[in-house]
Amino acid sequence: VGGYNTEHRHSAIRFVTPEQRHRGEDPQILAQRHALNQVARDQHPERWSGPTRNWTPITVVSLNP
Numbered sequence: 001v002g003g004y005n006t007e008h009r010h011s012a013i014r015f016v017t018p019e020q021r022h023r024g025e026d027p028q029i030l031a032q033r034h035a036l037n038q039v040a041r042d043q044h045p046e047r048w049s050g051p052t053r054n055w056t057p058i059t060v061v062s063l064n065p
Contacts (some may be wrong), residue, residue, distance in 0.1 A: 013058050021061075029056040 009015040034055035
């Protein structure tokens with residue numbers, strides 16, 4: 001379970017770990033990823049046919065029943 005919460009990046013919470021989200025680190029991590037994507041897109045626009053991934057932090061998380 002430790003690896004699931006500390007190492008596995010979950011797609012439902014924008015590819016951060018539950019531990020990072022619990023500690024409130026996700027907005028900073030996602031902002032860094034967004035900035036990096038923007039730089040890459042500006043340097044090589046031919047590699048993107050549409051917008052980059054949505055890196056806005058998730059505010060509500062639903063659990064599977």
